[in-house]
Amino acid sequence: MDRAKVRALAEERLDWRFKAVPAAGWGRTVAEYLATGPTLDDLGTPLVTLDAGALEHNLATMAAWCAKAGVGLAPHGKTTMAPALWQRQLDAGALAITLANLPQLHVARAFGLRRIHLANTLLDPAGLRWLAAELAADPELRFASWVDSVRSVELMAEALRGAPAPVAVCVELGAPGARTGCRTPAEAQAVARAVHAAPELRLAGVSGYEGAVAHDATPASLAAVAGYLDAMAELHRLLLAEGLFETEEVWLTAGGSAYFDTVVERLAPLGDHRTTVVLRSGAYLAHDDGFYRGISPLARPGADATPFRSALHGWARVVSRPEPGLALLDGGKRDFSFDEGFPEPQLVRGRGRLAGGRITALNDQHAFLRQAEVRVGEVVRLGLSHPCTVFDRWTLIPVLDSAEAELPRVVDLVRTYF
Structure with missing residues (x-):
């Protein structure tokens, strides 16, 4: 920043x-x-x-936990929308800041943020043209967004036609009845092929949000989260085997503030010289006295870190x-x-x-x-x-x-x- x-x-x-x-x-x-x-x-x-003390404790605790687990962190900046807090997260070792929509991207760029992960599909033509201009003006800007359909790939490619450089995207895997994202790995594989065929885009990874499939820490919910993450892992292997990834560094990214331990358990083994497993937890910095206090992995029995x-x-x-x-x-x-x-x-x-x-x-x-x-x-x-x-x-x-x-x-x- x-x-x-x-x-x-x-x-x-x-x-x-x-x-x-x-x-x-x-x-x-x-x-x-x-x-x-x-x-x-x-x-x-x-x-x-x-x-102040709780902020510093949470910042250090999450950074140490990720380092021990061998995963990266791109905290979700939408939680606070506070550039000063984003700076502290980056200083503590975060790889990037995750955001959710175009207005948030405008804030980020106003403060010079150069590593941005958009956990959403950017289809607004004017917004895509603005993004292309930002990428052209700042060679150090690293950006990636999500796609979950061939139609979204077509719309992005059309809006970016003539842009000086391609835009990186991750194919998003969802789950039936959940939020956005392809419903099966096979469907996501077809979207990835469409990205690979579009010169305006380049495939940079696999993304998803496991918090969309569960809302508590019951055994059934934890099993649903694990199953979803296993499907993300399968998709990553399929795309890797087919040679569809087009970036030097590939991100396999999931992880809110409720199930990041399960994300590490299921996805961290796929990290290697090219693949970086990245969490996107955002609420951990402020934490709370309600939902996250009750569901946080660090509050569960046997947790290996201070809550x-x-x-x-x-x-x-x-x-x-x-x-x-x-x-x-x-x-x-x-x-x-x-x-x-x-x-x-x-x-x-x-x-x-x-x-x-x-x-x-x-x-x-x-x-x-x-x-x-x-x-x-x-x-x-x-x-x-x-x-x-x-x-x-x-x-x-x-x-x-x-x-x-x-x-x-x-x-x-x-x-x-x-």
Whole structure:
């Protein structure tokens, strides 16, 4: 990435556009505001914060795990859409950043990102022409996207006709009833042959997403994931034997943040001097107190690494106690994730851990906290589930030295671009 552009984020001037920043910070740059030594108590509610120690722990834990497993990592940048965090992942050894759509590619290139894996099929003609121009202007740019049909190959080739260089693509294997991707290895093999025949494209690997075939860690789900990955391995062998790969380095890539251990078990043996097995986990960096806490491979019995730690927390103030057993907090759907479970009440600022209590509903701007001993005006810390739907609600996220400290200090502000 262009480090100068990442560093320049510290010079952005704060104002009313950033809902995490109090009025006292308006008019200052990020660097100037941090120099004032703000603390959590200087910030308003509702609020989402990151924990510096947990971020560093998760970053180092995943990098070490991948190194030990002998696989690469191209973390999914869509989770955070935060170039400063992408830079940290690259500095920790990531091979590339994975993205999901054209607007995200625009952000990446604005910050000079040069190794991009698009876990999607790019068919927009204007977007493909823009990509071709980017590749022509920057010889160091390495890019690959996905294809899952002969028709998508034809459309890409048509849009790229006359481009100075071919675009690398991976053929995507899916599964019946799941998301995108060819439904059988034989179908994917036909798509790979179409790529091989198109001078505008070159076949760079096999891709897939095992998280589309399961959503928990039951034996049946783990078996379904293993079977899907075995089909990916079969496809890779077929294409390799037929000589269809056209790049010096071939990627065999899968792996979200839920089943990356099974990906390594099933695919890592195929890595060699030409084939690199690459995980695309993204949520591991922030982790959570919900879905990923319950399904992460490092939280399962017998895991060979320290579990990830949740770096994400919500903070909301009690604004009403309208009836016994019910408190209303000033944060809701516009502030916190809720697609993989409601926020988890954890502690009350100044009083410690919260005994009991649960969030039973969220409105746009309110959370319904029941059966908790809290008073109007108190601030409750909330554990959040599914980081992918937290970051997109906040354009600037304060980073605390420790969310467990008596008075957490704000040590950074992370800028997101959604």
